[in-house]
Amino acid sequence: MAAEDGHDHRLARIASSIRVIPDFPKPGIMFQDITTLLLDTKAFKDTIDMFVERYRDKNISVVAGVEARGFIFGPPIALAIGAKFVPLRKPKKLPGEVISEEYSLEYGTDKMEMHVGAVEAGERALVIDDLIATGGTLAAAIKLLERVGVEVVECACVIELPELKGRERLGDKPLFVLVSAV
Template identity: 80%
Template sequence: MFASENDGCADRIDGIKSTLRVVPDFPKPGIMFLDITTLLLDPKAFKDTIDLFVERYKQKNISVVAGIEARGFMFGPAIALAIGAKFVPLRKPKKLPGEVISEKYVLEYGTDCLQMHVGAVEPGERALVVDDLVATGGTLCAAMNLLGTFLL
């Protein structure tokens, strides 16, 4: 997925997968929650995770790494620094001071909203969105809509 199997990529991915924990019925019955906090407890798996993203995106002219609250904040800043991009937090309502734009979205267990500072991204910039997983795709679509408001 990220590189050829000859460079140890598959081994690193297997190591990362082995640190993840599935929590059934969280935050509500029927949800199988993929917990990444166990990955963060393993420095090698955490570093391998960041390194794989950096290897994939360092030559892609990314100027913005947008991290979705809250798990995107755990990986996004490190990736942004390593590839020479700025980090833009996409936050839940009323967490960012100043002028923001908002985008509502549907979750598998309700609705929510993301906000971003006006002026955080400029037309022509190229963005990478970082979150922990894609479930329904609602959060990712909201992030893309927020970024697309300014990037187009």
């Protein structure tokens, strides 16, 4: 485990509360399970607090949460910094008119959708998810928001799998992570 600043005592608690499940959902995958983080009220609060401290004074008006685990972390951060929460969802999950962005996976493609009118040109957004692996999902979220004129200030994740080089797919967008999986 490592952190961007490397000095905050809360990071050890956060990292130790994440359960690693080998060979899930398929052989060779070391699944980073955040459900155990959510059961540890102190570690969960520390996680939210660390994101809030980072983004409180950055004039962010939108916290865009990537389905599904971005929905866990995004709303409390948005409330604490005075921003709205916008869900970025899988296809056919949002009622009403949507815009979508297709992105590639290891074995095909997927889409991410957002309600038309959920954001406005000129707004400043934080994109949040629980984990960055190959970076395809976060890259699609950035493209979706930028297509409608939103400035993506930063992407944030609880966990990074650095060996998958997902950070490289984000272009010039900064990425803030609390824990690097080893």
